[in-house]
Amino acid sequence: MSNLPTITEIAKKLNISPSTVSRALHDHQSIGLRTKMRVRQLASELNYEPNQNAIFFQQRKTFTIGVILPELSEAFFSAAFSAIEDTSYKCKYSVLVGQSHDSEEREKKIIENMKLNRVDGLIVSIAKHTTSYEHFERLKKYDIPVVFFDRIPNIPNIHYVACNMETGTMKAMKFLLKSGHRVIGMINGPEKLYASQQRVEGYIKALRSHPLKYDPNLIVSSDLTREGTERAMEQLLSLKRKPTALVVFNDYVALDAIQYARSKKLKINEDITFVSYSNLPMSNYTAFPPVASVEQFPYQQGQKATEILVELLSNRTGNAETPTYNNFTVESQLAIHDCR
């Protein structure tokens, strides 16, 4: 039943040594053609399959990459994860996954777990409540490379893939400015996030290049919960110079913000216009979608991150070379929705 054939069995049946079998199956040069044939013949007859566990153990490698994400059920991350799975499947890597549920503690535990499981490398999008990065730093000692994507920590010497949120924000701003808006607010995400900082940069640069003066009151942060978003909206709507348009951290936040605005009897696209990020497919179905969305290409990000990691893993010579850090920025793009 569960007694799978091994290399040693094959060897015995053919009266040769296990090493020969192994080499034959790997098409090693120093094995004669007829032996190779006999081995392969028998192997396929017996339905032989190499025991990956034995190989992993022997090679001190698992051909497994760990993925740590905040929430698998969020469309952006599941799209990215889908890409990661697809890409590593192509590269013969397996994928182990854990979700931090945006908790730093959980994130640490998962990392611990991944380390125990001896993953070869990690792809991470950090939890929004993560404040310190030492648990990632420690991985360097274990020779486990980490590639961050989208939610990347703002520290030097890391591998990462991210979308250029600065230019993305500039595109969004220019679109709004062109439409005639002059007082534009922003609901930003947690300030620790690099992506949040980039949004502010883009916001300011767009204003400057127009030129308009920058009013810090027009930028407020949300913790990305519904309540946080409502508080942010409250703040923005209570300003003397009330914004006629808002750039909002992502589509989820935007939908909450829009609902809040409607509850305050504001007319969407008349009294107030929304632009958002990450262009969820669900925007197609919603009643009042943002008029435009900065596409963040989750699939591409996931794919690129995986490719970088695999590259990193295959180029390992073991000796202490000077490490170079890969980063890849995918250019963002503004998707303008047709609001029929």
Place this chain on the structure above:
Amino acid sequence: MSNLPTITEIAKKLNISPSTVSRALHDHQSIGLRTKMRVRQLASELNYEPNQNAIFFQQRKTFTIGVILPELSEAFFSAAFSAIEDTSYKCKYSVLVGQSHDSEEREKKIIENMKLNRVDGLIVSIAKHTTSYEHFERLKKYDIPVVFFDRIPNIPNIHYVACNMETGTMKAMKFLLKSGHRVIGMINGPEKLYASQQRVEGYIKALRSHPLKYDPNLIVSSDLTREGTERAMEQLLSLKRKPTALVVFNDYVALDAIQYARSKKLKINEDITFVSYSNLPMSNYTAFPPVASVEQFPYQQGQKATEILVELLSNRTGNAETPTYNNFTVESQLAIHDCR
């Protein structure tokens, strides 16, 4: 650097044998207290961590469960997967995942891969285009138990977790009947799916118990694509006895159907009413959500499936006991949306 401490090292430094160290770390009875202390002391000093690969290899177990899903980016599956991850995390299992993208061929390849990776067991929601189940049958020979959930094949002798779609459909139907609808149509999913068959059962039972006569023309299938749904709608709307309400396979299909209805100038909730399944959070944001949705509890399904699998895996005695097949049905529930 990457030279992690091993049991043998610890043994050497303490001048005892590796077996003693192993047993000490496992709190084995036959090891003296002071030796245990010394071992643990040194182990934590050296930051010893057992090499899981070695253990997996030695125990012929991986403590890994494989998960095969159609699409990770679908809310239902990512919620279920989230539960699977959470639950197996608690049970000290790792999760390997693959998505079939609803292709039978891809499904087969993933299974092959999981087999190679020696997963201990599998949790599967089958691809909608899967027609034969031999690739699952084969796994029995390898002693890899499979627990199906939600999308389960309609064959005997399997472990599965599913939502009771029959009673769920009856609840939906009764709700519509109570609201006064007399001609109720159904857009069903692929007929192969057990879940589709159950929906039809519930549909018919609800009619009979009312009693109303059953008109087969009122049930049409969609392949779950937008086009398929539109064809289904076309069929239903061209009937002489036009339905005033529709029970639709899931929320995605419902949203497509509703859009189609609107494009035909039908007024939602006046000319035609929709009831759907699986109560996606996004329904809260959409313009015209179905008035009610049969909640399928993806989280609970995922959790239960994982629990069953873990139970199955820990109860393995190895001898050929008569297998018993676990199945678990979570009762569905009708969520009525407030359409303000």
Place this chain on the structure above:
DNA sequence: GGCGGACAGGCAAACGATTGCGTTTAATTT
């Protein structure tokens, strides 16, 4: 005094595959 048994620990095989280094045989060169 001899015996049983509890206690503490060691030996060595086993899990399955890979790989550096040797060994044999036969062919080729000088």
Place this chain on the structure above:
DNA sequence: AAATTAAACGCAATCGTTTGCCTGTCCGCC
């Protein structure tokens, strides 16, 4: 004919941990 060499394969160690079985030692008890 002797020497060199290439081809084809075997030996044995190795990866790190677990575990069945054995060996002492010490104690208590009849």
